Amino acid sequence: MTDVANLEAAFERTTIHDENDDQAASNAAYQKAKKPSVAGLSTSQSAANRMKLPHQIPLQKIATQNAKTANIAKVNLAANAGRPSEHSSSHRRTLTESAVYSVPSNPATPKQWHLGMFEIGKPLGKGKFGRVYLAKERASGFVCALKVLHKSELQQGKVEKQVRREIEIQSHLTHPNILKLFGHFHDAKRIFLILEFAGKGELYKHLRKEQRFPEWKAAQYVAQMAAALKYLHKKHVMHRDIKPENILVGIHGEIKISDFGWSVHAPNNRRNTMCGTLDYLPPEMLRGGGKDNYYTEKVDLWSLGVLTYEFLVGEAPFEDTQVMTQRKIARGEYTVPSFVSSEARDLIKRLLVLDPEKRIALEDVERHPWIVKHCKGSPRAYERTSGGKSRSSSDDSEESF
Secondary structure (H helix, E strand, O other): OHHHHHHHHHHHHHHHOOOOOOOHHHHHOOOOOOOOOOOOEOOOOOOOOOOOOHHHOOHHHHHHHHHHHHHHHHHOOHHHOOOOOOOOOOOOOOHHHHHHHOOOOOOOOOOOOOHHHEEEEEEEEEEOOEEEEEEEEOOOOOEEEEEEEEHHHHHHHOOHHHHHHHHHHHOOOOOOOEOOEEEEEEOOOEEEEEEOOOOOOEHHHHHHHHOOOOHHHHHHHHHHHHHHHHHHHHOOEEOOOOOHHHEEEOOOOOEEEOOOOOOEEOOOOOEOOOOOOHHHOOHHHHOOOOOOOOEOOOHHHHHHHHHHHHHHHOOOOOOOOHHHHHHHHHHOOOOOOOOOOHHHHHHHHHHOOOOHHHOOOHHHHHOOHHHHHHHOOOOOOOOOOOOOOOOOHHHHHHHHO
C-alpha cells in the first residue's frame, strides 16, 4: 500500500503541471465560444512539456499496437471468423471501413482497480472538472486514456448525478464508433475512468484545422455517426449533446462519440429536460421542460443535421447571438452555401425538420444517395470498402502527431 500511496502523491503533483493550462494561443485561432457539456473533457494535445510513457514509446506506435492486438484477438474469435483480416485486402481503407479494425481489446480486469495498476503518461486534455492522461495498464500493457475527475469539483458543480449516469450508460455500450469505457475506480479525492485511447484526438481540432471537410470525408463521418446513433437509440439512449467537441478520432481515422454526461437512458423514449449546447439544440428542446412538452430520441437527428452542415461549411447553421440563435432554431432558418452539393443539401434539409416525427430515419440516412455515393453503398457505416491508392495504418498513425 505504501507504493500505491507514493504513486498517488506523485500523481497529485503531476496534475499541477498540465500542458494544456495555457490554451490562449490555440483558442485565438477560432473565435467561436466553445460551450462544453458539464461532464465534458477536451482531448486536445499540444507540443509543449509532453510527458513520455516509460521507455519513450511513440504514441502512434502505441495506438497502432492496440489496434493490431484487437485484430489478432478478433481473428481468434469464432463469432468473428467470417470477417476479413487486416491484410486480406489491398484496397485503401476508407474512414468508415477502418473503424472495424480499431476496436480495442480489453485491458486485464482485476477484482478491484487502483492507480498503482497504471503507468501514467502525458496529459491529453483538461476540462472543467478534471483531466485526461495517457496511461498503460501494467499487467497487459494495454494503452488507454485515464479520465480523472475531482470529487470536490463535482460536488461544487452539482454534477455528481451526471457523472454517475455517464458511467452507467457508457460502460454498457460497445460499438466501433462509440468511445469504450472499460472500467472505473476511485480514491478519497478522485474518480478515475478507464477509457479507450483515440489516437488522433478531438474532431473539433481537425475541423478547425481544415476549416471544412471535403464531401467524401464528411459523408463517411456522417455515416459513422448514423450507425452509432442507431445503436444508441436501439438501447433507448439519447445522447443529447452531439457536437464536434464530443467526438474523437481513432488511430485509423474512424470517429468515436464520447462524453455521455448529458445522455439519458429512457425506455419510454420521452424526456422533458433542457440540456446540451445551444447551437445544436432542436426546437422541441428550446420550448422548455413543461410537463406536457416531451421530446424523443429524434433530438439527436436534429443535432446530426447541424453536425452535417458544420462538417461541410465550417460553422453551425444557426450560429449567432444567443437570442438570434434561438429564434433561428425555432423557425428553422438557415442558408446552405452554393458550394455544398445538392445531395448533401437534401440530407441536411431532411434532418433539420421542425417536426421531429418528419425527420429522416437513421436507416434512411445510411441509404441516402449522398452517403451511398461517398461510402460505396454498404448499408453499415463501419463496414464500407473503397478502391484507390493503398495506405497502411502506420501512414495514418504518423499523420496523427
